[in-house]
Amino acid sequence: AQTVTQSQPEMSVQEAETVTLSCTYDTSESDYYLFWYKQPPSRQMILVIRQEAYKQQNATENRFSVNFQKAAKSFSLKISDSQLGDAAMYFCAYRAQGGSEKLVFGKGTKLTVNP
């Protein structure tokens, strides 16, 4: 079974600084998708970024970028120029290609942004 591990239960960053959240996963599949979701206190899960495993190029969305290392099964999220509104729980997730479209989530990292 696929598993997703987020080794940092909590992280903090100063406003305007950069922070990296770690995620590793375990799978025997060669094709799959990886995601980072943000859950602010409102509880609404928001897709931050999505990566297709067959694409070597790292995905980027504005201040959010990933470092995808397929051989190492690592998928870290970098947040640049951190803002107070970035404070939230961040979840890494995995989905196998084909078959059911369910996501497997990590346990989450709580990010605090200090002014």
Next chain:
Amino acid sequence: DVKVTQSSRYLVKRTGEKVFLECVQDMDHENMFWYRQDPGLGLRLIYFSYDVKMKEKGDIPEGYSVSREKKERFSLILESASTNQTSMYLCASSPIGQDEKLFFGSGTQLSVL
């Protein structure tokens, strides 16, 4: 805008009660999911459905059942609520083959006393 609506934001029930959690989506999505979220455990999949009357067990289906009689509605049922089912329940929906369009509801915080 896609909307996934969960009928209750907070719910308090007693042990042994039958509990219905309702989820409705308005974008004609085929896939619907029920997740449970607990601190330190992340989100765990309870059940999902990819079509009307179709359902599949997720990772933690014990103590739960689901119903999908209409495409837009996916109900989670706790046949006999227990205190260990106190949790946040999140519903989500997506079109088939478009997981980038997975949308979540705002969650139901269920307390079983």
